[in-house]
Amino acid sequence: MTQHNGKSRFEGKVAIITGAGSGIGKAAALKLASEGAYVALLDLVNDRISETEAEINKLRAGAARAFDVDISDPARVEKAVLETIELFGGLDIVFANAGINGVSAPIEEIQVEDWQQIITTNLNGTFFTIKYALPHMKKRGGGSIIITSSINGNQRFSSFGMSAYSTSKAGQVAFAKMAALELAKFKIRVNVICPGAIATNIDQSTVKTDELHQIVIPMEFPEGQQPLADGPGQPEHVADLVAFLASAESRHITVPLALLEEPWVAGRKIIMLEPRRLAARSAAARMAASLGEKAGQTVGYRVRMDTRVSQSTRIEVVTEGVLTRMLQQDQGLEDTAMIIFDEFHERHLQGDLGLALALESRAMLRPDLKLLVMSATLDPAPVCALLGEETQWIDCPGRTFPVETRYVSKPASEQIETFTAHAIVKAIAEQEGDVLVFLPGAKEIHRTERELSNFMLPAHVQVHSLYGSMPVERQDEAVRPAEEGKRKVVLSTSIAESSLTLAGVKVVVDAGLSRASVFSPRTGMSRLVTLPVSKASADQRRGRAGRIAPGVCYRLWSEEAHGVLPDAAKPEIASADLAPLALELAAWGVQSPAELQWLDTPPDAAYGQAQALLRQLGGLDDAGRITPFGRRMNTLGVHPRLASMLLRAAELGLASYASMLAALLQEPAGLRSSGSAGAGTDLRPRVEALLTADSSAMPQTAASVADVAAVRRMLQESRQLRSALGPAADPVRPDEDSCGWLLSFAYPDRIGQRREDGRYLLSSGRGVRLAATESLSRSAYLVAAEADDQGADARILLAAPVQEKRLLELPHLLHEEWPDLIEDDLTEELAEHISPFLAGMRSAADLKRLSMQDVLLGGLSWEQRQQLDREAPTHIQVPSGSRIPVDYSRPEDPALAVRLQEMFGQQETPRLGGGRVPLTIHLLSPAQRPEEFTMQKKIVGAGAGGLVGGLVGLGIPEEDARQYEEYVQSGKILLLVDSTDRDTDVYEVFSNNSYVNRNNIDVHREDVPAERPDLDMEERRLEAQNKAARFGNNTFL
Known part of the structure; x- marks a missing residue:
């Protein structure tokens, strides 16, 4: 007997199979019975049906009963159904398989009774079987109906003389589609299989007339639909498909297939949106399998870095970002009849965007575009209101079994991975079936897996991981049913919460946590946070244990804690980077x-x-x-930051290097650098390691299987990005500065200037920090690609150094729409620039009065003029109220020359360029002569009150601050100027605006009134000299 997770897939299920004595019917009966089902075999009693019954009962005593039934006789069909219910106690599966080929003849030659026999057996027999089975399936709360039709009459119409047979088979398909819509609310699935050439004895029921007896019809297969083996397929191949459709695994695939041939589809496509790549691939593969095809034929999929579609594809399963791209490329989606938004309760940002764009498309361009939103937990009222007044709400609750909930509260001192591992071991010992474990992320999954390795798990228990960034092959292995005699433990993120069906799961262990990215508009940074799940999410996870049989859910929190969980998680649009x-x-x-x-x-x-x-x-x-x-x-399909970097890099001849960097930034944890224990914050070794991996047959830099998969994924992504940038060459060889330079195009708001002790001030005004042990902490400038956004100074996670000379080039590159004021270019374009100003001018004198400033400004748009006035003003208003002109004679170092006393009260250095460029201040003496230094950072005016505290707040030791206080005890004023040489200059300011520099004893005599009796200049010079000996070399910042 085939075992799934220690239990049979159809244990306790009852199936009726017509035509069970041979061929597909017999193979399906053996398959279902081998996996635990009780089977009623309906056929004309003969040696073959008796042999099938005996074979099954030898495998499992009492598992099969044969019934002598002609399915064209409704009374005999009804009697057999009632006897099945009495014998086995219910009904879950109906396989309407019986049929005949009948007479093969030209239409004018076929007899009426022959036509009626074919239609009655094939079409009426299907109807009778399902009609009498339905009341009992409804009592069981649902089930699965499978009908055997044929490609003849549905996909191929080349069999001469088979008009009656083809009509009956096409009728079965039409009947099944209507039945599927009618029975969905009763949780009864209806599917049709259309086999091609299968090695059965059905041809023995075919009688050819003389006109057709000599005609040999060659076996042909439609393009792209090759058989499973050379020659006809085997009944066992179809039986595997029947078992799949009869199981809970098939519940995800009915809707698109049922709608595909609706008249309003009119040959167009149906797009089905899945929020996750794994779910999209799985849904497409299952729908394709139900048609006897592979993904990429009638049913295909499009996900990032993987597409399986063809010209014959009618159903496309896509992920959310792909739908947005399709809508952007064709706002009307003219070749699409319907968009299905599946699992919409997950409320991903791209899903919300896709629905908003689809609604706009329907309103403006495509009133016939149909939208279907499907969700397991979402409140339907707001969705119906959004979709419009005519929206229908159909409640189709899934068929589930009872699930027992057990709360197991975790001690506060115990790590979640350790506690989860103990809960898994307990669940394996106490329960049967596969175990599905929910953890917040890949890190916790790997730690839990290591914890489980410390236990002596039974030999038949296999542990698998499942998360989004895993290789496809390992994801498929995790969701595949367990091998015979084995049980599976699947450690998963929320990827398995709703979009996937894992066959055989009867136990759920839920750590009760999920991970989300939260964006802060204040800092412009995102951070990953681990949060308790919502009640809706916890219920979704719990329900996974009741898909195939009664199950158990272990919740690793208390029942009291469950009561305070939020009802539903916030939609991603409320907290994401927009x-x-x-x-x-x-x-x-x-x-x-x-x-x-x-x-x-x-x-x-x-x-x-x-x-x-x-x-x-x-x-x-x-x-x-x-x-x-x-x-x-917007065409590159990456975050705008990375798109900006890639396009700028292509202009600079660094497209390949930037593509590697962008791929790495999208998955920063995937690669360790230089084989060290940790990757550190410096991105450069990581990029170099990726470049090395690209040039070698096997990634040497990866330390584990997970690392190898990540490297391969990043290399594939980088190649796609490089291809998207076009065929331009890479003439520039990257150097050590390339990484930081390119990052500055992606993160212009995160360019950091070093302050002290590994602390940096970003261009956005945000403070960040590096550990003193990091090699980057000595860099004068760097670009922080990622920071944790924790506390006053965020911790830098990924960065690269950048040279100051590169930063000076950045504004020009970021504002290419601004005119380049290069003299040679202006000369060449003189006529274009100056002609609007020549109107009314009649002489050289008029021309001399022409303002070239007006000419240059005339080349700017109104928006650019406004921006110029904001970011490069002609004057700055200082605290005294004066408007002082800005000196732009050195564009890289704009300056303001202003008298010292006019800056009292200025707490921060004035900045230009939207806060990016500090203004150099030339402080003038009262005689309007510049001092010998320029102030770059901060000016502080201090009076007598609270001086010591203010000085200590600036970083001045308290002992020194007490000494400075001596100067103000008699009402004097101190001014502390933090200058470019990082020395704090101390000035004593007198009421007549003269002042003394107490560091370098520079006295301005010309404004000192002779009548001041309290001013003994020589004494002050001597006192200043003494103080300078104590304080002159101190640096305060």
Whole structure:
């Protein structure tokens, strides 16, 4: 007997099979019985049906009973169904398989009674069998109906003389489609299989007329639909498909196939959206298998880095980002009749976006486009309101078995991986069947797997991992039914929560945690957080234990804790980085989310921050419209930051290196550098390791099987990105500075300048830090690609150094739409620039009065003029109220010359360029002469009150601050200026605006009034000299 997870797949199930004495019917009966089913064999009693009954009962005593039934006789069919119920106690599966070929003759030659016999046996017999079985299946709460039809009459019409047979087989398909729609609410699935040439004895029931007796019809297979073996297929091949359709594994595939031949489809496609790649591939493979095909024929799929479609594909299962791309490329989706949004309760950002765009497409371009939203837990009322007044709500609860819930509270001191491992061992010992374990992420999965290795698990128990970034082969291995005599333990993330069916699972162990990325508009950074699951999610996980039989769910938290869980998780759109969404909407042609319909509108703060970033990257203009550069960014299918970097790199001849870097940034944990114990924060060794792997046959830099898979995945991604950038060559050889330089195009808001002790100030104003042991902590400038966004100073996780000279080039590259004011270019384009200003001019004198400043500014748009005035103003207003002109004679170092006393109260250095460029301050003496230093950072005016505390707050030791306090006890004022040489200059300021530099004893005599009796200049010089000896070499920052 075939075992699944220590239990048979159809244990306790009852099946009726017509035509069970031979061929496909016999093979299916043996298959179902071998996996635990009780089978009623309906056929005309003869040696063959008796042999089938005996063979099954030898395998399992009492598992089969043969009934003498002509399925064209409704009374005999009804009697056999009732006797089956009395014998086995219920009915779960009906396989309407019996049929005949009958007479093969031209239409005008076939006799009426021959026509009626074929139709009655094949079509009426199917109807009788299902009609009398349905009341009993409804009592069981659902089940599965499978009908054997044929490709003849559905896909092929070349068998001469088979008009009656083909008609009956086409009728079966039409009947099944209507039955599927009618019975879905009763949790009864209806599927049709259409075999081609199968080695059975059905040809013995074919009688050819004389006109057709000599005609030999060659066996032909439609293009792309080759047989499973040379010659006809075997009944056992079809029996495997019958078993699949009879099992719970097939419950995910009915809807698209049932709708495919509806009149309103009219030969167009159905797109089915799945939120996860594994689920998309699995759903497509199962639907294709039900048609006897492989994925890529009638049913195909499109996921990132993997596509299986052809010209014959009618159903495409796609992931969310792929749907968005399809809508962007064809806003009307003219070749599509319906979009199905499956598992919509997961509420991924791209799913919400896809639905919003589809609604807009339907409203503006395609009123006939049908939308179907499917969910296991979502409140239907808001969705119905969003889709429109005519939306129908169909409640189709899935067939489930009772699940016992056991709460096992984890001690606070115990690690979740250790506690989960103990719970798994307990579940294996106490329960039967496979065990599905939910953990928050891959890290916890690997740790739990290591914990389980410390236990002596039974030899027949196999442990598998399942998460999104695993290789496809290992994912398929994890979801495949267990081998005969084996049990499986599957350690999974939420990927197995709703989109997949794992055959044989009867036990769930739920750690009660999930991981999500939370974006902060304040800092512009995302961070991964581990959160308790919602009640809806916990119920979804629990339900996985009751798909095939009664099950048990171990919840690793208390019942009291369960009571305070949120009812549902927040949709991703409420906490995600919205930069990709903002770029997609701009490409769609809208500037505000309010122009579309949403289930939950994107938050204003996060969306505003996203638009600001896109403007900085060059993807949007100041009005929020997409730029030509932004349209190119949106074609690459990566985050706008990485798209900006890739396009800039292509311009600089570094496309291949940037493609490697982008692939790495999308999966930063996938590769360790240089074989070290940890990858560190420096991205450069990681990129070099990836480049090395690309040039070798086997990745030498990967330390484990998981690393090898990650390397291969990243190499594949980098090649696709490189291909998307076009055929341009890479003339520039990357160097040590290339990584940081390229990162600056992706993260212009995360360019950091070193302060001290591994701390950096980002261009966004955010503080970040590096461990002192990190080699990067000595870099003057770096670009932080990733930080944890924890605390006042976020910890840098991934970064690369960048040279200051590269940063000076950045503004020009980021604002290519601005005119280049190069003298030679201006000379060549003089006529174009100057002609609008020549109107009314009649002499050379008029020409001399022409303002070249007006000419240059005339080349800017209104938005650019506004931006120029904001980011490069002609004057700066200082605390005294004066408007001081900015000196741009050195563009790389704009300066402000201002009298010292006019800056009292200025707490921060003025900045230009949207806060990116600090303004150099030249402090003037009262006589308007510049001092010998320039101030770069901070000016602090201090009066008598609270001086010591203020100085200590600036980092000055308290002992030194007490000494400075001596100067203010008599009402004097101290001014501390943090200068470019990092020395704090101390000035004593007098009421008449003269002042003394207490560090270098520089006294400005010309403004000192002679009548001041309290001013003994020589005494002050001496006192200043003494103080300078104590404080002059101190550095305060």
